[in-house]
Amino acid sequence: MPTTVSLATGRPAAAGAINLNHPDHYFHWGFVIISLANLVVIVVLIALFIAALLVPFMKPRPVPAPEVDETEPAVRAQAAATGEPTWTGAVRRLGLRFLPPAKLLPDYQPAYVASWAYVFGVATLTALMVVIFSGLALAFEGPAWWHISSAGHFVNSIHLWAVELFMGFMTVHLWFKFWMASWRGHRQATWMTGVLCFLVAIFEAFTGYISQTNFDSQWIAFEAKDAFASSGIGALINPLNFGQAVMLHISLIPAAVLVLVAVHVLLVRVHGVAPPIEARAEHLSTPAPDSAEVAR
Amino acid sequence: MSAPEAQVPAHVDRRTEARRRAAAEGQPWRGPLRHYDIIKEATIAFVVVAVLAVALAALFSSPDQPPVTLRQWANAQPAGFTQVALSELQGTSTSATYGPPFNGQSGSVQSLGPVSIQKLLGVAWPLHPDLAFVIDPLSTLPTDPALGSAIRTWESAGAAQQKSWTAAYAKEVGKLGLGASIPSRVSGAGPVPQLLSSLLAMARTGALDAALVSHGTFYSSDYTNAIMFLGDSATSQDHSYWNEIVTAEHLQGSQWGVMNETGSWPGQPWLWLYSMWYQVPPMNSSHNADILVVAIVTILSLALLFLPFIPGLRSIPKWVPLHRVIWREYYRQAPR
Numbered sequence: 001m002p003t004t005v006s007l008a009t010g011r012p013a014a015a016g017a018i019n020l021n022h023p024d025h026y027f028h029w030g031f032v033i034i035s036l037a038n039l040v041v042i043v044v045l046i047a048l049f050i051a052a053l054l055v056p057f058m059k060p061r062p063v064p065a066p067e068v069d070e071t072e073p074a075v076r077a078q079a080a081a082t083g084e085p086t087w088t089g090a091v092r093r094l095g096l097r098f099l100p101p102a103k104l105l106p107d108y109q110p111a112y113v114a115s116w117a118y119v120f121g122v123a124t125l126t127a128l129m130v131v132i133f134s135g136l137a138l139a140f141e142g143p144a145w146w147h148i149s150s151a152g153h154f155v156n157s158i159h160l161w162a163v164e165l166f167m168g169f170m171t172v173h174l175w176f177k178f179w180m181a182s183w184r185g186h187r188q189a190t191w192m193t194g195v196l197c198f199l200v201a202i203f204e205a206f207t208g209y210i211s212q213t214n215f216d217s218q219w220i221a222f223e224a225k226d227a228f229a230s231s232g233i234g235a236l237i238n239p240l241n242f243g244q245a246v247m248l249h250i251s252l253i254p255a256a257v258l259v260l261v262a263v264h265v266l267l268v269r270v271h272g273v274a275p276p277i278e279a280r281a282e283h284l285s286t287p288a289p290d291s292a293e294v295a296r
Numbered sequence: 297m298s299a300p301e302a303q304v305p306a307h308v309d310r311r312t313e314a315r316r317r318a319a320a321e322g323q324p325w326r327g328p329l330r331h332y333d334i335i336k337e338a339t340i341a342f343v344v345v346a347v348l349a350v351a352l353a354a355l356f357s358s359p360d361q362p363p364v365t366l367r368q369w370a371n372a373q374p375a376g377f378t379q380v381a382l383s384e385l386q387g388t389s390t391s392a393t394y395g396p397p398f399n400g401q402s403g404s405v406q407s408l409g410p411v412s413i414q415k416l417l418g419v420a421w422p423l424h425p426d427l428a429f430v431i432d433p434l435s436t437l438p439t440d441p442a443l444g445s446a447i448r449t450w451e452s453a454g455a456a457q458q459k460s461w462t463a464a465y466a467k468e469v470g471k472l473g474l475g476a477s478i479p480s481r482v483s484g485a486g487p488v489p490q491l492l493s494s495l496l497a498m499a500r501t502g503a504l505d506a507a508l509v510s511h512g513t514f515y516s517s518d519y520t521n522a523i524m525f526l527g528d529s530a531t532s533q534d535h536s537y538w539n540e541i542v543t544a545e546h547l548q549g550s551q552w553g554v555m556n557e558t559g560s561w562p563g564q565p566w567l568w569l570y571s572m573w574y575q576v577p578p579m580n581s582s583h584n585a586d587i588l589v590v591a592i593v594t595i596l597s598l599a600l601l602f603l604p605f606i607p608g609l610r611s612i613p614k615w616v617p618l619h620r621v622i623w624r625e626y627y628r629q630a631p632r
């Protein structure tokens with residue numbers, strides 16, 4: 001016999017200017033079921049992609065090619081050393097060879113870097129910073145805070161929306177890097193660290209959901225345990241164990257995201273931005289015999 | 297390049313050309329440059345994104361529906377609760393028969409062809425629901441002589457005796473509607489009516505919620521027992537208290553639930569490709585659905601990871617000329 005269960009479960013949710021605390025509208029198309037809210041997110045991302053594709057970028061200001069040779073600092077570093085071979089000197093030379101300061105913090109770019117397509121990497125990075133700052137504030141006050149204080153609830157809202165922005169910008173970033181085939185020119189590792197960022201971020205979001213200590217976390221943990229168990233991960237991670245979930249969410253996994261993002265962004269700087277598909281031959285320098293190995 | 301082109305087969309030539317191109321595309325750019333200020337760009341981006349996040353938070357807030365408790369469940373559906381509790385005592389519930397990582401049974405063991413990683417890795421978080429969900433919590437209650445002797449009777453009885461008691465009880469209680477109240481006397485059921493009516497009373501006060509997470513220690517952060525007990529109602533009773541809420545919120549697996557969120561907030565739309573496989577055959581009716589979906593998604597993730605090395609796939613962006621739009625300025629100024 002069906003029993004009616006009231007959805008009004010007591011606690012008043014701290015409302016935003018627009019109240020979303022009511023049942024969503026769901027679309028059913030064949031086997032597809034999607035909520036209006038998720039559909040809006042997906043439509044917004046596609047619209048962002050199209051807008052970034054079509055809207056003209058700010059007019060580039062041309063600069064002459066810099067006089068300095070990028071290999072020069074490496075040579076200088078070598079010359080400045082005492083002459084005694086040291087590990088420290090070797091590491092310094094390596095750093096300067098792959099990432100001379102002008103490459104790490106550039107004040108010029110190839111002229112073709114003139115499209116909104118390029119801003120989604122930085123947007124992802126800055127959204128991640130907002131996620132981390134708001135997450136640190138939540139961690140500082142402990143897991144009960146955001147349920148019982150409206151300040152806590154607001155910080156939680158910032159955390160949630162920063163995550164939506166982070167995942168959204170990353171998705172559009174991924175789409176663009178695919179259509180630009182940005183792995184060309186020995187940039188495969190950049191693409192691959194990007195994909196790892198994406199996968200680890202999904203896992204990070206998951207542990208966040210099950211660390212909420214609310215209705216969502218109960219149900220998501222209960223549902224997820226079967227996929228975990230069946231794949232063997234369940235022998236290491238028990239999603240029903242709140243303590244384990246929250247520890248993973250605030251230590252190991254964010255550390256992994258940060259390391260991956262750092263490697264990813266440094267790789268972009270090491271290789272420089274990928275040239276356009278079918279760039280003119282005279283714009284691409286032919287590799288010197290020894291540097292072809294380095295680029296590989 | 298002044299290679300003697302005539303002697304080289306076409307495909308070797310193409311491969312050399314591709315390699316030469318990749319090497320050239322990996323070299324520093326020798327074309328026109330533009331002014332750029334990486335720190336300024338990053339600062340502006342941070343301010344814009346931070347303002348956007350705060351604005352979205354102020355506009356839309358965030359969901360925080362309180363957890364479901366065994367107390368609410370036991371009050372709303374006394375018979376439903378007791379039927380699940382009985383199955384824990386009988387060892388027939390989903391948790392009791394689960395298998396690794398919770399116990400040595402095999403009810404929820406999945407395998408991919410002949411291989412079951414789940415079984416291979418064994419029990420990591422031992423769970424015995426007859427004790428953990430029923431007897432142990434009851435033993436924490438203040439000494440009530442009738443309950444105390446019921447527990448002792450149950451514990452000292454042989455398996456066959458226990459089975460006949462629970463069978464007699466099931467005959468009476470199994471046919472009740474979820475919201476019905478339970479009988480206090482059932483003939484032939486031994487100590488079972490006493491045990492389960494005490495457990496129901498305990499659950500209705502909220503004491504069971506606390507007992508299930510305490511694990512006999514002061515501090516606790518593990519909710520496995522409480523959620524698994526609640527979950528046994530979700531797997532065995534379509535209209536259980538928890539299922540009703542979950543279904544109304546479109547959170548069931550069969551409703552693409554992993555993507556969804558309570559209320560009208562967006563959930564995890566990035567899980568669409570994971571969620572989708574559960575909706576199509578054979579996964580939508582397979583006992584091995586989870587491991588099948590995990591396998592498919594692992595393969596797809598590896599394909600995405602190694603995309604730059606997969607012939608065909610990696611050439612799609614060259615065939616579909618979206619790049620002509622992205623770099624239209626460059627192509628205009630430097631035509632092929």
Ligand code: HEM
Pocket residue numbers: 117118119120121122124125128170173174177182183187190191193194195197198201261264265268272273274
């Ligand atoms: C945590 C997530 C990520 C962050 C913070 C991030 C950040 C960045 C940044 C700042 C850039 C340079 C600016 C730009 O070209 O947009 C970049 C470039 C790049 N990203 Fe990501 N990214 C992330 C995830 C991804 C993902 C998921 C992919 C693809 C699967 C990806 C692939 C690439 C590639 C191939 C480049 C090189 C672009 C080029 O040389 O033109 N990234 N990323």
